[in-house]
Structure formats: structure tokens, C-alpha cells
Amino acid sequence: MSEQVAPPTAPDAAPTEPAVETPQAAEPKPAEPPAAGSQPAESQPAGSQPAEQEAKKPGAKKALKIAGAVLVFVVVAGLKFGVASAIGNYFNKDETADAKAGDCIAELPEVTGTEQEKVDGAKVVECTSTDAAYSVVGRVNDQTEAQANADTTCEQYFKEDEQGYIYSSIEPGKTGYVLCLTKKA
Numbered sequence: 001m002s003e004q005v006a007p008p009t010a011p012d013a014a015p016t017e018p019a020v021e022t023p024q025a026a027e028p029k030p031a032e033p034p035a036a037g038s039q040p041a042e043s044q045p046a047g048s049q050p051a052e053q054e055a056k057k058p059g060a061k062k063a064l065k066i067a068g069a070v071l072v073f074v075v076v077a078g079l080k081f082g083v084a085s086a087i088g089n090y091f092n093k094d095e096t097a098d099a100k101a102g103d104c105i106a107e108l109p110e111v112t113g114t115e116q117e118k119v120d121g122a123k124v125v126e127c128t129s130t131d132a133a134y135s136v137v138g139r140v141n142d143q144t145e146a147q148a149n150a151d152t153t154c155e156q157y158f159k160e161d162e163q164g165y166i167y168s169s170i171e172p173g174k175t176g177y178v179l180c181l182t183k184k185a
Contacts, residue, residue: 095124096123096179097169099139100136104133104184105132105133105181106124106131108122132184133184135181136181139178140177143168143176145172154166163182164182
């Protein structure tokens, strides 16, 4: 039993017209007799499917390697240049950015005298909450770091003999806001 291999026909391909050959004088070739008990097998055309699949595999592997290299580069660059920090800031937005007079802030680290301490995670809470530790008595926008550190920034919001606290959110070299706080009674 012999097997014949032929490329599949495309279901949506238009039927092809038979090629018209012009007669030419050619030397006759001697026909080779088929081997005993077998029929001649048809040869595959040059653009057959197995050859095309083999050609696609190296290209796909190369593209995968390039994509992997680019991904590794982006991750390393992100770690080196602080992209992870910027992404973290996007997802961990400043929860006090919209605070206004009358709002309350959850507990912050205790600071004495003229000390300053960097605080992460300050947040606005309901004033009726047990987490409410400070009342916002004033807000000053468009302040530089120097202005925020001045003793006069929140003077107008603090009462005589009242312990006041200043919370600021200002990026270096830019302006930001200052919250004037008092301990919640």
C-alpha cells in the first residue's frame, strides 16, 4: 500500500485555472519504470506546511527571547531608578490631600518641642472614630518647605496657650500644603 502526500487545499481559495503550456521542442526523457509492486510517490512542493512550520518556530523563539530581555531590562531599570517608588506612590495616595478644617486625623508619632519627624500613613478619619487623635483647625496651600517650617505658618489657627502641631506634605523643591492640628479633646 502506498501513501501520497499533497498539501491541503484552502477551503476559501478560488479554483485555479489550468496553466496553458506553449509547445516546445524538448528532448524526450527516458521514463524510469516504477519499482516492483509500488507506485511513484508524489513530491511535495517547495512551500509545504512542515517547512513553513519549521521556519516559524525559530522566529517565535527569537521574538520570545527579545521580549524576555526587554522585560528583564524594564524591571532592573525600574528598581534602579525608582519607578517602583513612583508606582507605589500612585497606589498609596496621600490620604490627607483633601483634608480641611473640621476634619480629624488618626494618631501620628508624638513629637516634642521643635522636632520634626517624617510620617507615613497619615489619614483622615471620622471625628467620632476612636482613631481620631487630632483636629484640623486650618489648612494653608501652596507652601514651600521653608514656609512650612516657619513658626508663623499656623499661628492664626492656634488659640492662646493651645498646643499646636503642623503636618505638611511637600515634595522637595515644590510646593504643597500644611495642616494645622490640635490634639482632639
